[in-house]
Amino acid sequence: MATVSELWLYPIKGCAGSPLTRAQILPTGVVHDRTFMFVRPDGLFRSQRGTPRLSVIRPELASDGAKLTLSAPGSDTHTVDVRPDGPRLTVNVHNIWTGAAIDQGDEVAAWAGDLLEEPVRLVRVPPEHHRAVDEWHGDITFTDSTPLHLTSTSSLDDLNARIQAKGAVGVPMERFRPNIVTTGWPTPYAEDDLRDFTLGTSHLRWVKPDVRCPVTMVDQPTGTRSGPEPLRTLADYRRDPAGGVTFGIKVAVQTSGIIALGDEIAVH
Template sequence: MSFNPDSDLSGTIARLFVYPVKSCAGIEVREALLTETGLDLDRAWMVVDAHGAFLTQRALPRMALIRPQLKTEEMVLRAPGMLALHVAIDAVEAPATVTVWRDTVPAWDMGAVAAQWFTDFLGQPCRLVRFDPDYRRLSSMDWTGGIEAPNQFSDGFPVLVASEASMQELNDRLTAAGHGAVGIERFRPNVVLGGVDSHDEDRVDMVRVDGGAEGEIHLQTVKPCARCPIPDIDPATAESSPEVGTTLRAYRADRRLNGAITFGMNAIVRQGAGQMLRVGQRVAADLRFD
């Protein structure tokens, strides 16, 4: 099946990121398996407190310093001053019930060794849990138009799409104000588009990806991504400073979210689950006017 690039805009997949543990560092990859819940193993694990409530960089910025590595049968976690933690990808220890935002979901506890590792590094009682793949946690159907779009421990949707041009515009504004440029890693996207204009991702409906002989992959953008203080946290140091959020507030108030500050678009998987996304794949989309 041939890919038709004739659309209002066209570009490529410039970068891909997977975040195995919610709110810990991401992994940049050249290719990733697309599943109905997003990129394979994206937000498959989550850190929770003693009551099972999810923990993020919002309250614990040191989580940014926890760096995962995915291997064939295990995930290896490293953090400053800590021995590496090896977590089996296909093994869990005990059932658990956890909360992520307003959702209470079944999960699997990863055991005492992992719990102690996170407790030691983050300085408070923690557990590491794995999403239960038999459970369907659905994205808000108010935004998906009634389409059932499952995700794991992401904030609310399977895939986050951003663009290099959007990041460049922010960095141009930062440097013009005398600040240093920052990396797109702060915004935690899964798919970064190249060759499109700044914030074109805001203005499209269906992002079509050239899947080659297997056919097109369709990612439908459904909701602007409202931004919390996490982009102010330097992922290399876990230090927070306000210039990113301050700069965004000057030009990114979004009427679709009652003036919330947004950057990037949440998307759902409409076609192509089971196929590979790869850096360099062609993308095309038509502009939406609403």
């Protein structure tokens, strides 16, 4: 039986994650997950695709969401008094979705701009935020398309064995930035067959395979590109008929609840 071995919260889209022992799951995923993001002054979102140094920013969000502390190597720690409401800034994600966000002020913009060496603003979802690719994908914050991402250690072990067989160095799970990591399946990629399942008290469902992007080639601790792995090896055997290569699955929330480390996956 597969169980949960890791849980991750990513308060800011594209930045480092925080490990959890238990996660409150809302229709939009882990509470506070990707409720913030950095954008250009014109509102276009920033991600590790174009700004890999985002990965070195480590956000710590207070449990009530009122304070956000940002740290990064070689930089002073900066604390933000979160603005849950205020003037709206129009933001754009993937040139597909445009909506309103709450700007978090000039001080954090200056701190991050110096670190990233490009002008940025930090924004938060507003109280009235509602966004979904469609009904099947489920409601989301600033994440790409679904509330949750799930991977397994058996799949990573198989991938890394293939990478190492080529004489290259395997990759850590953090390259894939999952919310939920499972362990215990005797065969890799068993998560591909999940459809309707429960973790803890949260009822979840499969949405689609997770097509991986160049972010997986960014070394997360240093914020530098270090490809071609894992995409080169995934292209050998994990090509999606619609294009791209896959690793892990994207998941929607049927019923809110709590997921904790050690919880077993119950398949319906």
